[in-house]
Structure formats: structure tokens, C-alpha cells
Amino acid sequence: MMENDPLRSVLREWQAPEPRAEIESRLRREFRARHPRSPWTAFWRLRISIPAPALAVVALVLLALFLQFRTAPAPVSPRAGGGYVTRLDATGFQPLPNGAARVVSVRGIKQ
Amino acid sequence: MDGISASDADLLLRARQGEEAAFVQIYQRYRRSVFQFAWRLTGSEAAAEDVTQECFLALLDGAAYDPQHGALRTYLLGIARHRAIRRVRALERDSEDTEDAPDTIDPLGELLAAERTEMVCRAVATLPLPQREALVLFEYEELSMEEIAEVTGVEVGAVKSRLFRARESLRKRLAPLLSAAAARSSG
Numbered sequence: 001m002m003e004n005d006p007l008r009s010v011l012r013e014w015q016a017p018e019p020r021a022e023i024e025s026r027l028r029r030e031f032r033a034r035h036p037r038s039p040w041t042a043f044w045r046l047r048i049s050i051p052a053p054a055l056a057v058v059a060l061v062l063l064a065l066f067l068q069f070r071t072a073p074a075p076v077s078p079r080a081g082g083g084y085v086t087r088l089d090a091t092g093f094q095p096l097p098n099g100a101a102r103v104v105s106v107r108g109i110k111q
Numbered sequence: 112m113d114g115i116s117a118s119d120a121d122l123l124l125r126a127r128q129g130e131e132a133a134f135v136q137i138y139q140r141y142r143r144s145v146f147q148f149a150w151r152l153t154g155s156e157a158a159a160e161d162v163t164q165e166c167f168l169a170l171l172d173g174a175a176y177d178p179q180h181g182a183l184r185t186y187l188l189g190i191a192r193h194r195a196i197r198r199v200r201a202l203e204r205d206s207e208d209t210e211d212a213p214d215t216i217d218p219l220g221e222l223l224a225a226e227r228t229e230m231v232c233r234a235v236a237t238l239p240l241p242q243r244e245a246l247v248l249f250e251y252e253e254l255s256m257e258e259i260a261e262v263t264g265v266e267v268g269a270v271k272s273r274l275f276r277a278r279e280s281l282r283k284r285l286a287p288l289l290s291a292a293a294a295r296s297s298g
Contacts, residue, residue: 007285007289009292010231010285013227013228016147017156019159019160022160023142023146024135026164031171
């Protein structure tokens with residue numbers, strides 16, 4: 001009955017505007033103010049911006065500090081008993097007797 | 112309907128627990144309805160924006176929504192109605208000194224001065240607030256009589272009565288437009 005009502009068709013000519021996108025931005029801000037993130041979440045989402053020259057200076061300073069204060073290797077002192085091995089020889093080498101060689105598996109070696 | 116209501120309740124729960132995406136989803140689902148209802152009641156875009164914002168924030172602040180007692184949209188429109196009425200009354204107090212709207216609209220003058228939609232807007236704006244809200248909810252938000260009764264907090268009979276009087280009043284005020292529309296459809 002009302003579908004054919006001329007009043008209804010005239011009323012339908014009154015169009016409302018669409019809500020602006022700014023309302024959503026405002027609501028998001030209000031939401032974040034009411035529900036602040038946990039410190040850990042905030043930490044993991046933390047972003048800082050630093051100029052590249054400043055970053056280069058910081059890196060150079062750190063490198064200089066590392067080189068300045070790194071620990072020097074301990075001097076090698078000769079052992080009390082024997083001294084240094086300066087060459088190898090075949091002293092004590094014992095070849096296998098003829099026919100004593102046999103094939104063993106890797107598992108056999110491990111066991 | 113139940114599926115949609117359950118989903119709304121779930122989204123609302125997650126939003127209240129701090130999930131921003133759930134809150135935004137609720138907003139995007141009902142923003143148009145709430146904003147346009149508020150705009151048609153207040154006649155002001157700025158007021159409608161404020162009302163819309165307040166409605167959705169009221170949900171976060173723990174407004175007592177119970178999915179067993181109706182859809183979230185109806186509930187939001189109920190909040191919007193309260194907020195919009197406050198603004199309308201404030202606007203009316205501010206404009207008490209201005210002259211009252213005429214009972215009938217001068218067809219020639221109005222057609223020269225404004226578009227047809229402007230005439231409809233002004234005609235609806237001259238309705239008493241209870242009639243205006245019933246008409247807007249019925250004609251533009253397409254709510255049933257029962258849902259309008261829920262939003263406005265009155266009996267279904269009262270809604271029918273308000274709607275009938277609003278339509279009769281508009282028929283009188285918009286008589287020139289209606290006769291022109293009838294002539295167009297018959298011709």
C-alpha cells in the first residue's frame with residue numbers, strides 16, 4: 001500500500017550525506033586513548049628515525065671504541081718440559097703386518 | 112538475523128577487550144545508519160558527526176547492550192536518538208527568537224528558492240520531534256513499528272499514531288510537490 005504512496009517517493013528525494021572519513025580517525029584516536037597498548041607491544045612496535053650521517057658517526061665511534069679496548073691475545077710461552085715441535089718424522093711408525101687389513105663398517109667403528 | 116546479532120556481540124566483546132579492528136568493524140557496519148539518522152534529526156552535519164562519535168564511544172564505555180533484547184543497530188539508533196534530541200533542543204532554544212516555520216509552503220517561492228529536496232528537508236524539520244524521529248526511522252532507516260517502539264521507548268500504538276500524524280502533516284505541507292508528482296506519474 002505504502003509502496004505506491006506518492007508521499008513516500010517525494011520523501012525519498014531527501015538524500016542524506018555520507019559520514020566523513022575524519023569521524024573514523026577521531027574514533028580510532030579515542031579508542032587508543034581508552035585502550036593503551038601494553039609496554040611490550042609498544043616496545044616491539046617502536047620506531048625511531050635517525051639521519052644517516054648521524055648513524056654513520058655512531059657506527060664509527062663504536063668501531064673505534066671496539067678497536068681501542070679489545071683484549072690483546074696472551075703471549076705464547078714455551079712449555080716447561082719439551083719446547084716446540086719443529087718438524088715431523090716417522091719415528092714410531094708401525095705399518096700393518098701383511099694380510100692384517102680388514103674392512104669394517106662405520107657402525108663397527110663407532111661401537 | 113541471529114547470526115548477525117551473535118557476530119555483533121562477539122565484535123563488541125573483542126572491542127571492549129581492546130581489539131581496535133573489531134571496534135572499527137562495528138563502526139563501519141553501522142556508521143551510515145547512525146550518522147544519517149542523526150543528520151536527519153538535527154539537520155546539522157557537525158552535530159550528526161558528534162552524535163555518531165558519542166554513540167560508538169558509549170559502546171566502549173560499557174553501555175548496557177544485551178543481544179537478547181534486539182539488534183545492535185536498533186540499540187545504536189536508540190543512543191543516537193537521545194544524543195540528537197539533546198542537540199535539537201539546544202538548537203531550538205538558541206533559535207527561539209527566529210520566526211516559526213509557515214504551515215504551508217509557498218509553491219512558487221519555494222520552487223524558485225530551493226530544490227525539491229530542500230522543501231522535503233524543511234517540511235520534515237517542521238514536524239514535532241516525536242513525529243520526526245518516527246518518520247525518519249520508518250521511511251529512511253526502514254525500521255519496523257516494533258523496532259521504532261524499541262528505539263523511542265514508547266508503545267507500538269503510539270508509534271503508529273505519530274507516524275500517521277507525521278504523514279498527514281507532510282501531505283499538507285508538501286501538497287504542491289505531491290500534486291506535481293501525481294501529474295508526472297499520470298502523464
